[in-house]
Each structure stands twice: as C-alpha cells, then as structure tokens.
Amino acid sequence: MTEFLPVQPRQQNQAAITRELSARQAAEKLEATFLAEMLKSAGFGEQDNSFSGSAGEDQFASFQRMAMAEQMVKKGGIGLAEAFYESMVEKRDDN
Numbered sequence: 473m474t475e476f477l478p479v480q481p482r483q484q485n486q487a488a489i490t491r492e493l494s495a496r497q498a499a500e501k502l503e504a505t506f507l508a509e510m511l512k513s514a515g516f517g518e519q520d521n522s523f524s525g526s527a528g529e530d531q532f533a534s535f536q537r538m539a540m541a542e543q544m545v546k547k548g549g550i551g552l553a554e555a556f557y558e559s560m561v562e563k564r565d566d567n
Contacts, residue, residue, distance in 0.1 A: 499556035507541035
C-alpha cells in the first residue's frame, strides 16, 4: 500500500491555503464516496445468516462501508483523491 504524503500548499497567503485545503478535503470525500460504492458492489457489509436483520441493517451497513472507505483514504487510498485534487487546482489556476 502506498503511504499518503500530505500536499504542501502552493501559495503562501491564507486565502489560497484555505482554498487548497478545502479542495483537498473535497477530493478525499469524493474518493471515499467512490470507495464506499465499490465496497457496496463487492458485497462488503452484507450478511445472509441467522443474525441478519431487517431493512435497517442495509442502512447501518452503509455507515460501516463509508467509515471503512474514509479510513482507506486516510491510509493513502487508491490515488483518486490526488488526481481529483490536482484537477481542481489546475482548473482554478486556469481561471
């Protein structure tokens, strides 16, 4: 697994740093949402046994998948957050 290296802000003024940090958070949230959907497609959190619950179990399983996805992103994820972040920053620099 790759180690996550924090991105250093490119600009030094406080407003630019705040924008870049919010772009980083948005990129990580987007990657976590994507990973949660992939975990759902893979069947993570589903049970089919005597301990299975009702329809509410599916909703609680989604919380578990999202928490797992967020931890995956904190540990480096699959690189999507970095690509999203670079795209957001590049788009902002063009304007």
